[in-house]
Each structure stands twice: as structure tokens, then as C-alpha cells.
Amino acid sequence: MKLRQLVAAGVMLSSASFANAATSESEFVVEDIRVEGLQRVALGAALTYLPIQVGDELNPFRITQAIRSLYSSTHFERVSILRDGNTLVVRVAERPTISNIIYEGNDDIKDEQLQESLDGNGVRIGEPLDKTVLTSIENGLKDFFYSIGKYNADVTAIVTPLPRNRVDLKLLFEEGDAAEIKQINIVGNKIFTDEELMKDLELQFDTPWWDFLSETRYQQQTLQGDMETLRNHYLDRGYLRFNVNSTQVSMTPEKDGIYIAMNVAEGEQYTISGVELVGDVLGHEEYIEKVLPLTPGELYNQAEVTYTEEFISKYLGRFGYAYPTVTTVPEINDEDKTVKLTLSVDPGKRINVRRINFNGNSVTSDNVLRHNVVQMEGTWLSNGLLESSKNQMSRLTYMENVEFETIRIPGEDDVVDVNFNVKEQPSGSFNAGIGYGDRTKLSLQAGIQQNNFLGTGKQLGLNLSTVSYQRSAQITYNDPYFTIDGISLGGTLGYSEFDGSDFNVIQYNSKRWSVGANIGYPINEFNRINFGLTYANVELYNTGYYEQTEAFYNQFRNNDPESPIDYESYLASISWSRSTLNRGLFPTAGSSQRASFSITTPNSDVNYFKSVLDSKFYFPLSRNQRWSVLARLRLGYGNGYGDINGNEQILPFTENFTAGGADTLRGFENNSVGPRGIQRIPSVSLTGPNGESYPGDPSTDVLNVYQRSQGGNAMALGGVELIVPTPFVDVEMDNTVRTSLFLDVGNVWDTEFNYDKYKDLRINSADGDGLLDYSDWKLYRSSAGISVQWISPMGPMVFSFSRAIKEREGDDAKFFTFNIGQTF
Structure with missing residues (x-):
């Protein structure tokens, strides 16, 4: 550094000597001006910084002014003014142009942060280099390292000359190790112990080896924050005169340790x-x-x-x-x-909104966002309406973050513009699932879902499935902004082929295709009501014999147990939804409820109804809402109504509720919880002359209980989750990564099952399962574990590690599940 200062001083002395040479003679009138040494700077640009023109009379004061003006242009490293007769000669050496900027050895400061700092000092590629600025940059960076406890850090700026008056600038960092806090002493406290005060401080010392999240490195800003925390601890308890009188920070001789002492005066309570x-x-x-x-x-x-x-x-x-x-x-x-x-x-003046602007939405159109804004332009500004607008936009699944600010209009004290600054997240997802079960084996599925098609807010999805048990295709469409009033319009078209023999359900094959439409009406910003109508055609074949399905099969068969079953239905539905969630994905506060009721019309081949209630409540535990509790409940019930051709209607078993898996009861195989298929084998007591069999006493019949799920017409599922900060993940990733500790509990049962009819029969099950009372809602299951969800570029990924706490005979418990394209 001293060498550079000596060189700079020499340059200035040289410039001064040239000035003296030019002024040693008597004053003269300039007849011509000649500039020497220009390479990059144009002659016209250089003359604009020279406050002398032909015809001017020069004197020592004006020459000094000219030199200062040329230096102030920041283009020149050296300036000399000479006299050649009556010609003024300006001899300059241009500052070199920065060709490249290189950072080496910086770990605690990112390249982007360094470039921002250099930009503030005018140091950037393509600009002339002012070497006098480098010293202040070096010292500023050293001060930063000292503030985070790296007292051995060093920063060196290396300038490498290149042809054509260009240079490479390299900032070489030697950060070293940060000094750890050896001890923190609070002096003068009598009311609260050191332990009570220290637990609220961010800086810690002498932490156990397993507490790797504690901050033991000294940081000046963190210390300032801890002093404010200490002050708030006392002021919030009435100690109005509390004060931190002084703070001492001392280093060990090796500069690898820090001792901190805070002297406090507690005062008395007020x-x-x-x-x-x-x-x-x-x-x-x-x-x-x-x-x-x-x-x-x-x-x-x-x-x-x-x-x-x-x-x-x-x-x-x-x-x-x-x-x-x-x-x-x-x-x-x-x-x-x-x-x-x-x-x-x-209160100040009442403020009127002139214009509402949106920033950061590179995909979503302004019109889509404006549909969710309840604060109108040209009306009085309302913080409540702005907060409601923010919340509505935050509930969109393709918005990661939404903030707003009011901008005062220059010259106007009662008019503002409102800027909504949004951060989008991927609105499309590639849905996929992978799993393995004792019966399902390897299963795969895939699909594409776009919740913000072409930035219009419209939802378009194509889902295909070719797993071992099912082949299906479905197209979904929904326009949430069909009208300016928020009426939505959508529809679905689907086809599927299902083979229950390869899945955890009773044996049957089905073909189903359907087409439906729905329309939704907003009640207010939180509530919405939807109506729908769906036509479906279902064909069942290769059906197995089970006690619970015979009543449904018998209403279609005419003494031919092998004949396929074909029926049509027109399903009308109504649903109500309410949401006060703070975000569409990974909410941490608010609640959501959805209740739906669907019923087939009387002209359908099957008459049944179903009702479902889903409810979720989020309770934040901390102000930053990184800790939160989720309580959820899902209830469902369905049954038949009336009779057709003298047959009392029941809920088709294809519409039964099932449980088990990532979105219902983690820790259990998909669809494995609930009633199982049973077969009653009549006993044989007599054999005729031609070998025919005659049934014996029904009380001696044999009952087979299979592991395959039958499902039930009633369902109750619930759970509690503790949402915690994800370890080793920055707080900025909270909207894309979530970790939670969960407890799941629930059951599926059949209200039409008659346990007394079968309880005394002998069980002969190849699966080794016993008979349970499938009409008993109290036969619940429960599990607990940890779940990690990630909004990846392919779509949501869910990893769950769980353990069954309460399971029943025949249940298939699973420790690990992994899904792509599904959140809950």
C-alpha cells in the first residue's frame, strides 16, 4: 500500500512540475490547443472537460482549474499541460479499461454481492479503472470480514496490464477461520440469571457437539441484534430504565477466540x-x-x-x-x-389510489392477477383491502410470494400507486408415482398438469396411467375467470380400464368412460359454491364372488353369474369450499374447508349418494410462521336410495371409500385399510346318486377372509402435523421445501355389514386373516413419522418415513413411501 501511495504522489508532483513549466513564463493568449495521448477517449469528449478555448488568456489559476477538471472526468490517470509557443499542449495518460474481474478465495461473500459492491464504486467491466478506489474497496472488504470474526482475513487487489491499455482485475481473498466465541458474560444482572438471558440470544458458546445449528462464530451484526433482544427482554417485563451500559469484545492473542462482556443496569419495574x-x-x-x-x-x-x-x-x-x-x-x-x-x-391525509401495478409476473398476465385484487383504482386506499388482495393472490398455486408497497406520487400528498411484487413458481407439473407392494409390485403413473396455462390462470391437465392394475386417460379443463364476476367453468373427459386382481382390492375388471361439466359461483373472497353433472358408463366383468358384492350384482344378472354388468349413471353434485389460507402451496396459517354432496338422478341405472367433508386448520407457532401445526379431518358417507325392479339400492362397491397410502394413512399400503372381501363356502352333507351335492347345515359353512380390500361406505380420517424448519435449507426455500412430523389416524367401515351373520363360522383363510367387525367404526388405525415435501421442477415430491402405531390383523404396514406429483 505504501508503494502505491508513493507512486500516486510522484504522479501528482510530475503534473505539478508540468504546470509550473507552463506558467513559469509570462501569461499568453492561446492560439491553438493540442491534446496528446488519447486512445479510447474521443478528442471532442476530452475538450469538453477542458475549460479553455482558443483566444483565452492563460494564467496560473486557469491552468490549475484545467488540470482539476480533466482529473474529475475520471478518464485520465495523468495530466500535463505544456506550452509550445502560443499553442497549449495537453498531454494525458488514460486510465486503463477493465477487461475482466476475477474473484478468488471468497467463500462467505458471493460473487453477485461483490459485484454489487464494485458497481457502487464504479468498478465494472468496460469502465476505466480508478486505482485510488481499490484501496477503499480492500479496506471495506476487510472490515466486513472483521465484523464476522475473521480477523486474519486479507484482501488483495491485483491489476494485470493487458495490450491496448486494458487490465485484468483480480480480488484475491484469504478469509481464514472465523474466531469462535469462547465466553459471553453478562455483568450486573441480579433479577434474571445468565441462563435465562442467554437462551434468547443468537450468539452462543460452549455448545454441545450435537447442537450443530448454534451460532458460535462472532458476528458484529448478530451481537447488535442480541443486545436489542436483551433490551426487549427487560422492557417487556416492566424494566423501563434498563440499559446496556457498555459492551467489550476482546480477542485472544492468536485471534482465534472472542470474549464478550455486556454490562447492564436492570433498574426497577414500572x-x-x-x-x-x-x-x-x-x-x-x-x-x-x-x-x-x-x-x-x-x-x-x-x-x-x-x-x-x-x-x-x-x-x-x-x-x-x-x-x-x-x-x-x-x-x-x-x-x-x-x-x-x-x-x-x-391520521394525515386520506389517500386515493391512482394506479395498481404488477411486477415480477413474467408468465402470468396482469389480468389474471387483477381478478384477485379487491382494492380498486380511483378509490380510497384501504390496508384491509390490500391485505385481502395479497392473500387471494398468495392462494394461487403458481405464486410463491406476494408483497405490496405504496408509492407516493411526486407533487401529490394524497395520491399513491400500489405495486404488487410477485414471485412466480412453476405452474406446470409432471405427475408421476412409483411404489411397490406385495400384490401391486412395481407401479408407475405419469401425467401433465398446467395450473396457469399460457399465463391465463386456466387449468389444463392430461393424466395417463399404465400401471399393472389400471390403464387410464383423463383430460381436465377449468377456467376460473370465465366471467368478470369470477364465475368458473370447467369439464372432464376420462376413460379407464381397471383390474382389481393386480391391486389391493377385491377381484373384478371394469371399463369406464365419463364426461362432465361444472360451474362455480363466488359467494365472497373466501367462499365458493360449485355445481356439476357427470355422465358415466361402467362395464364390470371377470367379477369374483364376495358376500358384500352379491347384492349389487343380483340386481343386474338374470341367472347368469358370468355375464358382464353394464350400467349408466348421471351424477349431479354440489360443493362448497372456503379458504383463508395464506398461500396456495405450503400454507402456514388459515384454514380450508370443502363439503360436497353428489347423487345420481332417478333415471340412472344405479341410485346412490355420497357426501365428503375435508377440513384443514393451520396454527402458526412463531411470528415468522416457520413453526406451525396442521390439524386435518376428512369424513365421508355414501349409500343407496330407493329401489329398482324391487331391488333395494346400495352404494356400488366401485364407489366405496378406501384408506392407506400417502394422502390418507401413511405407514399402510395403498387401499389396504378397511373391510376386506369375504367368501362363504356352503358345507356339503349329502351326495346324490349322480354325484350331485346338497347343502348341509348353514352353521357349518366355512368363511374365507381375503387380504384384498373391499372398501366401505363410511370414512373418518384425521391427523396432526408439526411443521418445522427443514434442516440445512435456507429460509428462502420454505415455500418449496417442507418438513413435518405427523400423526395419522382413521378408519374405513361398512355400515351395511352384518357381523353377527358370520361371527360364528369357521375361518379358512389362505391369507391367514381373521374376521373383524367391518361395521365397527372404532377399529381405527394410526401411524406416526416424518414427511418431506419438495416442489421440484418435475412437480411435488413427497418422501415419508412412518411407523404404524395401531394396526389390525391383516394390515400391510409400510415404513417408506415415495410419490411424485401429489401433496396433501
Whole structure:
């Protein structure tokens, strides 16, 4: 550094000597100007920085001005002014142009952060290099490393000359190891112990080996934050006179350790003697005074004071007063240790919205976002409406983050623009699933779902499945903005072939194709109602014999048990949905409910109804909502109604509820929970002369109980999840990666099953399963484990590690499940 300073001083002395040479003679009138040494800078540009023209009379003062002006242009490294007769000669050496910037050895500072710092100093590729700036950059970077405890760090700027007056600039970093905190001492505390105060601090020392998330490296900014945390700890408990008198940070001689000492004065507790509301609160004094948390006679609490100020500001913002000033003035009485709080309110001017803008939406059109904005242009600004608009946009599954800001218009004190800054996330997904079961073996499925087709907000999906048990294709479409009022219109077209012998259900084959349409109406920003109608044609064949299915088969067969069954249905449905979730994907606060009821029309070949209720509640446990609890419940019931051709209608077994798997009961094989298929084998007591058999006593019949699931017409599933920060993942990834600890519980049962009819029969099951009372809703299952969900470029991925807590005879428990394209 000293060598560079000597060189710079020499340059300046050289310039001064040229100036003296030019001024040693008498003053003269400039007849011509000649500039020498220009390479990159144009002659005309150089002359604009020279405050001398032909015909001017020169003197020492004007020559000094010219030199300063040329240096201020930042283009020149050296400047000399000479006289050749009556010609003024300006001799310059241009600053070299930066050809490349290289960073080497930087771990704690990213290249992008370094470039931002250099841009602020005018150091960028293609610009002239001011070598005098490099020293301040080096020192600034060293100060940064010192602030994070790296006292052995060094930064060196290396300039390598290149042809054509160009240079390469390399910043060489030697960061070294950060000094660890050896000890933190809090001096002067008598009311609270060191342990009570230290547990709230971010900086720690002498932590156990397993607590690898603790911050033991010294960081100046973190220390400042811990001092504020310490102050808030006392102020929130009434210690109004608390103060951190001094802070000492000392190093070990090796510069690898830090000792921190904070000297505090605790003072005494103060109680609130009175609360007075002054100023203009727009006639809402009575309401505000009722909801204020500040109460005379209670201990002073700084957090409640801050909350009160924010509450009043937000409340006034609902009426268009976006920039109120709320100030709490304390009147402290040290004699009786009380404080009177005066809340001074100035609402300011009422603000009108001129324009609403959207930034960051490279895919989604402005019109789609504007459909979700309830704050209108040309009306009074309302913080409540802005928050509602933000929440509605955040619930869109293709929005990762939404924020808003109000921008004042220059020259206007009552008009603002509102900018919504959004961050999109992939709206399309490649759905795939992979699994393995004792009966299903390897299963694969794939599909494409686009929830924001061409940025229009329309949903379009194509799902194909060619797993061992099913081949299916389905096209779905939904336009949530079919009308300007928010009426939606959609439809589905699907076809499937199913083979139950390769799945965890009773044996049957089916072919089904369907077509449907639905229309939705918004009730308000949280509630919506939908109507739908679906036509379906179903063919059943290769059906096995099971006790629970015979009643359904008999209404279609005419003494031919092998004949296929073909029926048509027209299913009308109505559903209600409500959502106050803070996000569409990975919400952490709010709730969602959906209730649906569907029924086949009387002209259908089968008459049945189904009802389902889904409910989820999110309870944030921390202010940043990285910790949250999810409680969920799913209920379902279905049955037949009326009779057809004298046959009492029941719920078709193809419409039964099933449970087990990633979206219902983790820890159990897909569709394995609930009633199982049973067969009753009549006993034989007599044989005729031609070998014919005659049934014997029904009480001696044999019952086969299979592991294959029959499903049931009733369902109750629930669970609780603790959502926690994902280890080793930055907080910025919370919207794409989620980790939770879960407890799942539930059951599927058959209200029409008659257990007394079979309980006394002898069981002869190849699977070794016993008979359970499948009409008993209390035969619940439960599991617990950990789940990790990731919104990957291919779509949502779910990894679950679980263990069955409560299982029944014949259940198929699974420890690990993995799915792509499914979230819950």
C-alpha cells in the first residue's frame, strides 16, 4: 500500500512540475490547443472537460482549474499541460479499461454481492479503472470480514496490464477461520440469571457437539441484534430504565477466540398509571380504547406498546389514511415507579389510489392477477383491502410470494400507486408415482398438469396411467375467470380400464368412460359454491364372488353369474369450499374447508349418494410462521336410495371409500385399510346318486377372509402435523421445501355389514386373516413419522418415513413411501 501511495504522489508532483513549466513564463493568449495521448477517449469528449478555448488568456489559476477538471472526468490517470509557443499542449495518460474481474478465495461473500459492491464504486467491466478506489474497496472488504470474526482475513487487489491499455482485475481473498466465541458474560444482572438471558440470544458458546445449528462464530451484526433482544427482554417485563451500559469484545492473542462482556443496569419495574388517547382518530375513540391491550395497573410492556401503535396505524389505514403517525409519549414517575402513556395520533391525509401495478409476473398476465385484487383504482386506499388482495393472490398455486408497497406520487400528498411484487413458481407439473407392494409390485403413473396455462390462470391437465392394475386417460379443463364476476367453468373427459386382481382390492375388471361439466359461483373472497353433472358408463366383468358384492350384482344378472354388468349413471353434485389460507402451496396459517354432496338422478341405472367433508386448520407457532401445526379431518358417507325392479339400492362397491397410502394413512399400503372381501363356502352333507351335492347345515359353512380390500361406505380420517424448519435449507426455500412430523389416524367401515351373520363360522383363510367387525367404526388405525415435501421442477415430491402405531390383523404396514406429483 505504501508503494502505491508513493507512486500516486510522484504522479501528482510530475503534473505539478508540468504546470509550473507552463506558467513559469509570462501569461499568453492561446492560439491553438493540442491534446496528446488519447486512445479510447474521443478528442471532442476530452475538450469538453477542458475549460479553455482558443483566444483565452492563460494564467496560473486557469491552468490549475484545467488540470482539476480533466482529473474529475475520471478518464485520465495523468495530466500535463505544456506550452509550445502560443499553442497549449495537453498531454494525458488514460486510465486503463477493465477487461475482466476475477474473484478468488471468497467463500462467505458471493460473487453477485461483490459485484454489487464494485458497481457502487464504479468498478465494472468496460469502465476505466480508478486505482485510488481499490484501496477503499480492500479496506471495506476487510472490515466486513472483521465484523464476522475473521480477523486474519486479507484482501488483495491485483491489476494485470493487458495490450491496448486494458487490465485484468483480480480480488484475491484469504478469509481464514472465523474466531469462535469462547465466553459471553453478562455483568450486573441480579433479577434474571445468565441462563435465562442467554437462551434468547443468537450468539452462543460452549455448545454441545450435537447442537450443530448454534451460532458460535462472532458476528458484529448478530451481537447488535442480541443486545436489542436483551433490551426487549427487560422492557417487556416492566424494566423501563434498563440499559446496556457498555459492551467489550476482546480477542485472544492468536485471534482465534472472542470474549464478550455486556454490562447492564436492570433498574426497577414500572407499572402503567394511565393511558390517554389524544389527536384525531376519526371518531373511533370508543372502539380503539376498548381493544387497546394497555391497561392501567399492569406492568409496562414494550411489545404491547409497539403492537398498539401498529394496530392503530393499520386500523386507520382501513379508511384510506395510509400514513398515520402514532407516537407513544411516556411520562415516567421515578418516585412511585409508574408511567403514564399518551398515544398521540395524527391520521394525515386520506389517500386515493391512482394506479395498481404488477411486477415480477413474467408468465402470468396482469389480468389474471387483477381478478384477485379487491382494492380498486380511483378509490380510497384501504390496508384491509390490500391485505385481502395479497392473500387471494398468495392462494394461487403458481405464486410463491406476494408483497405490496405504496408509492407516493411526486407533487401529490394524497395520491399513491400500489405495486404488487410477485414471485412466480412453476405452474406446470409432471405427475408421476412409483411404489411397490406385495400384490401391486412395481407401479408407475405419469401425467401433465398446467395450473396457469399460457399465463391465463386456466387449468389444463392430461393424466395417463399404465400401471399393472389400471390403464387410464383423463383430460381436465377449468377456467376460473370465465366471467368478470369470477364465475368458473370447467369439464372432464376420462376413460379407464381397471383390474382389481393386480391391486389391493377385491377381484373384478371394469371399463369406464365419463364426461362432465361444472360451474362455480363466488359467494365472497373466501367462499365458493360449485355445481356439476357427470355422465358415466361402467362395464364390470371377470367379477369374483364376495358376500358384500352379491347384492349389487343380483340386481343386474338374470341367472347368469358370468355375464358382464353394464350400467349408466348421471351424477349431479354440489360443493362448497372456503379458504383463508395464506398461500396456495405450503400454507402456514388459515384454514380450508370443502363439503360436497353428489347423487345420481332417478333415471340412472344405479341410485346412490355420497357426501365428503375435508377440513384443514393451520396454527402458526412463531411470528415468522416457520413453526406451525396442521390439524386435518376428512369424513365421508355414501349409500343407496330407493329401489329398482324391487331391488333395494346400495352404494356400488366401485364407489366405496378406501384408506392407506400417502394422502390418507401413511405407514399402510395403498387401499389396504378397511373391510376386506369375504367368501362363504356352503358345507356339503349329502351326495346324490349322480354325484350331485346338497347343502348341509348353514352353521357349518366355512368363511374365507381375503387380504384384498373391499372398501366401505363410511370414512373418518384425521391427523396432526408439526411443521418445522427443514434442516440445512435456507429460509428462502420454505415455500418449496417442507418438513413435518405427523400423526395419522382413521378408519374405513361398512355400515351395511352384518357381523353377527358370520361371527360364528369357521375361518379358512389362505391369507391367514381373521374376521373383524367391518361395521365397527372404532377399529381405527394410526401411524406416526416424518414427511418431506419438495416442489421440484418435475412437480411435488413427497418422501415419508412412518411407523404404524395401531394396526389390525391383516394390515400391510409400510415404513417408506415415495410419490411424485401429489401433496396433501
